[in-house]
Amino acid sequence: MAHPIAPNSWHRNREGLGIWEGRGKVVATGVGTSPTARRWDERPETSLGALTIIAIRKAIEDAGISPDEIDGIVLTPESTTGVSNDPMSPAPEGFDQVFKMVDFPQAGITRGDIDWILLNMPELKNVEFKMNGPVCMSVALTTAAEAVSRGLTKTCLVVRGWHNLAGRYYVGQGAAALNTSSGPGKYGGIWGMPACATTAMIFEEYCNKYGKSHEMMAPFVVEERRNGLMNPDGFYTQHRPEMITVDDYLSGRWIAKPANIYDNDLPIQAALAVIFTTPELAAHHAQKPVYILNHAQTRPELQGVTPTLAEWEASSDKMGRMLYEGAGIGPEDLSFEQMYDGFTLFHQFHLEGLRFASRGEKRGYALDLYQTDISIEGPNPVSPSGGNSGNGRTRWWHHRDCILQLQGRSPSQIKRKAEYGVSGAHMPNFCDALIWGAGPD
Amino acid sequence: MPRYRNGTQPVPFPTPVTQPFWDGTKQHKLLLQKCSACAHVFYYARTHCPACLAKEFEWVEASGRGTLYSYTVCRRAQSPDFAEDTPYILAAVTLEEGPRMSSLLVDADPENVPIGGPVRVVWDDDVSADLAMPYFTPA
Ligand SMILES: [Zn+2]
Numbered sequence: 001m002a003h004p005i006a007p008n009s010w011h012r013n014r015e016g017l018g019i020w021e022g023r024g025k026v027v028a029t030g031v032g033t034s035p036t037a038r039r040w041d042e043r044p045e046t047s048l049g050a051l052t053i054i055a056i057r058k059a060i061e062d063a064g065i066s067p068d069e070i071d072g073i074v075l076t077p078e079s080t081t082g083v084s085n086d087p088m089s090p091a092p093e094g095f096d097q098v099f100k101m102v103d104f105p106q107a108g109i110t111r112g113d114i115d116w117i118l119l120n121m122p123e124l125k126n127v128e129f130k131m132n133g134p135v136c137m138s139v140a141l142t143t144a145a146e147a148v149s150r151g152l153t154k155t156c157l158v159v160r161g162w163h164n165l166a167g168r169y170y171v172g173q174g175a176a177a178l179n180t181s182s183g184p185g186k187y188g189g190i191w192g193m194p195a196c197a198t199t200a201m202i203f204e205e206y207c208n209k210y211g212k213s214h215e216m217m218a219p220f221v222v223e224e225r226r227n228g229l230m231n232p233d234g235f236y237t238q239h240r241p242e243m244i245t246v247d248d249y250l251s252g253r254w255i256a257k258p259a260n261i262y263d264n265d266l267p268i269q270a271a272l273a274v275i276f277t278t279p280e281l282a283a284h285h286a287q288k289p290v291y292i293l294n295h296a297q298t299r300p301e302l303q304g305v306t307p308t309l310a311e312w313e314a315s316s317d318k319m320g321r322m323l324y325e326g327a328g329i330g331p332e333d334l335s336f337e338q339m340y341d342g343f344t345l346f347h348q349f350h351l352e353g354l355r356f357a358s359r360g361e362k363r364g365y366a367l368d369l370y371q372t373d374i375s376i377e378g379p380n381p382v383s384p385s386g387g388n389s390g391n392g393r394t395r396w397w398h399h400r401d402c403i404l405q406l407q408g409r410s411p412s413q414i415k416r417k418a419e420y421g422v423s424g425a426h427m428p429n430f431c432d433a434l435i436w437g438a439g440p441d
Numbered sequence: 442m443p444r445y446r447n448g449t450q451p452v453p454f455p456t457p458v459t460q461p462f463w464d465g466t467k468q469h470k471l472l473l474q475k476c477s478a479c480a481h482v483f484y485y486a487r488t489h490c491p492a493c494l495a496k497e498f499e500w501v502e503a504s505g506r507g508t509l510y511s512y513t514v515c516r517r518a519q520s521p522d523f524a525e526d527t528p529y530i531l532a533a534v535t536l537e538e539g540p541r542m543s544s545l546l547v548d549a550d551p552e553n554v555p556i557g558g559p560v561r562v563v564w565d566d567d568v569s570a571d572l573a574m575p576y577f578t579p580a
Contacts, residue, residue: 190574191544
């Protein structure tokens, strides 16, 4: 069933707004992560819905609170960027024996749904605030931050699960499912553009402009896998615990050159739940509160169908300025950087927009930074969670790890003191991001 | 005429807004919209000018010349419809008139594609009875 989304006025999408009104009034405490799987095997107990329930129960347990205390939920209903079933297609046999069903059968299978969760989690009996954070967990997180800061919910679950059906990820829906092409697909789909093609094109232009090369990505991608393999909840740790080397990366097969197989993240099944609350209530939670100091949003202002390097740079620069303005900190305050990486080739646009570890450089320096010590042991930890690249496609490992880093309990804990972090997703010109702090200031 | 498609790919389905563009392709005319209020030239087809939001515009024929903004060599097709064509070169072309458009770069060496180099439009008529597909080739 449709629940409201945040009004546009909640999103901080322009400069000049000053310090965020909610700064220091919202904290994250408990974190719960489900097991991962490459694809759904069609058993009810491994479904998207089952994983979501596991994640929520773990988050509540992690926070050391009673389910009675949960009075709000913000959920990202979309559970893939690839193939979904029609919402009304029937559930596999046996699903309705295990779970209570809502008015559309794909709830808990290829769609997240607040009503489905509440129906199947009777212990959540005090949830009054229900809102969807569409498309990306980043939106759910910024929405929940506003909701708590505005007093609309006091203890709020923020939830996003992912399904991955058998078969090829993108084939069978949208333009690819039609023998004629209409809508936006008419301009992109008819050329046969794989998902990474736009990013590959802009990366190519970036290399052309700044004299960089795809090989310079290798240390970053290898480091991300190393960080990911420290995470017991990550897909690679659980299912493919093998380190990759620079040579593996350099010999990876091209998907859309210069994007190779390692530059594309691996679709998986997984769910995450996080608990947001007020600093006052967090006093009795079992985990150290991590403060949300600001959030911001960018959206495309495209003049053409294909974005350009200039647009991506302008948009991510604006994101950096908005985040710092509202949080009252600067790039030099960041203890680590965890912007989105799925595709790996656009991570540096985010990083440079934030001027992370810049020594005065504005643009074109990130691939040089990747040649220095970007490990969790070093002075400039880049993507300490390992991100999508090191853990599988969720668009939330980096958010999760900001909380864990600032609580001092990340499986890939940085060596330097963790005081401020940043995470956001997804595209450089279509992004929702947050600044996190170990304290309220 | 050359064929650049294997015949399995999706065929564009014109809408009322895009119909003039696709009608133009049949006559090998690459049509763009030009705002009557501010003279902004734009692609893809829209109901109003993205620069000033005016709703009056005329269709103007592009020269078909441009430069390669960037490209990617696709070796794993987006869908089985395109599988026979790999490797193919996806291109972003900056037209002489200003707008950028996505297309394919055809009759070019995937190992040697110059960003910023000149390109010109070529047409594939073997698509449907109603339209032709604009591709680009090094000029
Ligand atoms: Zn105009």
